[in-house]
Amino acid sequence: MHREYQWGLTPLMPLMLVLSLLAGGAWAQGNYPGVAARVNGVEITNEVLQRNYREYLVQNNVNIVSQRSSEKMEKLRRETLDLLIDQEVVWQEAQKRGVTVTPEEVEAVLTDVRAGFKTPDGFARKLTNEGYTEESYREHLRRLLSAQRYLEGVRAAAATVTDADLERFYGENTARLTLPEQVRVRHILLTWKPLGTPDDRAALREKMVPILEQVRSGADFAELARKHSEDSSAFEGGDTGFFARGQMVKPFEDAAFALAPGQISDIVETSFGLHILRMEERQPERLLPLDEVREKLRDYLAEQKAAQVTSEEMARLRAAAHIEVLMAQ
Numbered sequence: 001m002h003r004e005y006q007w008g009l010t011p012l013m014p015l016m017l018v019l020s021l022l023a024g025g026a027w028a029q030g031n032y033p034g035v036a037a038r039v040n041g042v043e044i045t046n047e048v049l050q051r052n053y054r055e056y057l058v059q060n061n062v063n064i065v066s067q068r069s070s071e072k073m074e075k076l077r078r079e080t081l082d083l084l085i086d087q088e089v090v091w092q093e094a095q096k097r098g099v100t101v102t103p104e105e106v107e108a109v110l111t112d113v114r115a116g117f118k119t120p121d122g123f124a125r126k127l128t129n130e131g132y133t134e135e136s137y138r139e140h141l142r143r144l145l146s147a148q149r150y151l152e153g154v155r156a157a158a159a160t161v162t163d164a165d166l167e168r169f170y171g172e173n174t175a176r177l178t179l180p181e182q183v184r185v186r187h188i189l190l191t192w193k194p195l196g197t198p199d200d201r202a203a204l205r206e207k208m209v210p211i212l213e214q215v216r217s218g219a220d221f222a223e224l225a226r227k228h229s230e231d232s233s234a235f236e237g238g239d240t241g242f243f244a245r246g247q248m249v250k251p252f253e254d255a256a257f258a259l260a261p262g263q264i265s266d267i268v269e270t271s272f273g274l275h276i277l278r279m280e281e282r283q284p285e286r287l288l289p290l291d292e293v294r295e296k297l298r299d300y301l302a303e304q305k306a307a308q309v310t311s312e313e314m315a316r317l318r319a320a321a322h323i324e325v326l327m328a329q
Contacts, residue, residue, distance in 0.1 A: 036081055038324040039088040044081070049327070051131055053080040081327055089317040091143045094150035101145040109141050151310060158309035159302040166297055170290050177288045180245065184281040185256045186221050186238035189231035191273035208267050208274045215264055221278045230273070242283065252277070 036049040056076060094100065117123040127137055170177065190208055193200045211228055215221055222237025229238050245253060252275060255268045259279035268275040290297075 034326075036325075036327040037085055038322075038326070039085055040092060040322050042088060042092070044084050044088060046327075047131060049077075049081055049084065052084055053077050056080045056083070078327070081325070085323055085325075086314060086318070087143075087147060089321045089323075090147040090150055090314070092321075093317055094146045097150065099146055099150040099153065101142060101149060105145060106138055106141050109145065110138060113141075151313075154310055154313050155306035158305045161298045161301045161305065165301055166290070166294060169297060169301060170293075174287055177293060179283075179286045179288060181257075181285045182242040182244045182283045183256050183259075183279065184242045185240050185259070185277045185279055186225055187231065187233070187240065187252075187275045187277045188215075188221075188225045188229040188238055189273050189275050190228070191230045204274055205267065208276065212264075212267060212276050215276060215278070221264075238278075239280070242281075 034046045035043045036046045037044045053076070056079065060076065062073075062076065114120070114123050117126070124134075127134060132140065188208075188211060190204050192204065211224060214224060222239075225234055225238030228234075231238070233239055240248075243253075243256075245257065247253070248256070249270045249272070251268055251270045255265045255275070255277055256279070259265060259277065261279050261282060263279050265275075265277040268277060
């Protein structure tokens, strides 16, 4: 199973997600005895699993009341347990490597969490409903932040991208870095009327003909668009901005790409209505120069390397751990 380790549920979630989980609807604590899994002898209880499972359902927009597939629900439950196992192996590794946060850092996050509630009682009720005391929640945050810091260190160590890396990637991906041919036109649109009868369509065409004659006589196209066009671009004199093939309805696209700069189309029919187009500008296909995209590519490759190394580190930690899954399969 592939997971991206900017974790959602789990104690490696960013602070904003911690806040959103605490600020969400309260779940009754319930009673779920027993152990769901052990990681190097450390227990993940069914109580913890159930609490996190409910949070995971919220994050995945799953309405437990309307859900009829028990198979899907069990899959989500196992995904939750896998995330909790990942959390535990990272926390254990963080402890082993001495990567921990200070009490002051925990307190700063706790202060931010409290600030998400209107009253202290609201925060206290939420902790109770989620099965925490204030002290156990501090410990939860300490583990969360320490494990997150460990993974951030793994990511940072992998994020170096050399010029040779950039040049190699650029050379292997010229097709992806080539901008397609684009055109920019102005157009005037008269939209089909609600009934859409043949007579309505004929009347609309008769209305468009004198506009086309004015355009071809040298009248200002942008002014005519502002006066007559029923498209939202009328305020911009009918200017569409640049677009490539596949971004407009096909009859409009075909007409636009067939024009030379300054050329006026015939009346073009689309599902929206009738159009007149004037070609403003054409940009040929263009390979983006490396210097133009260098820093964006560096960021992209750094993120890719960090994600890969993090995934590999998670696989290593899980392989090295003694994991017992006790939840019914």
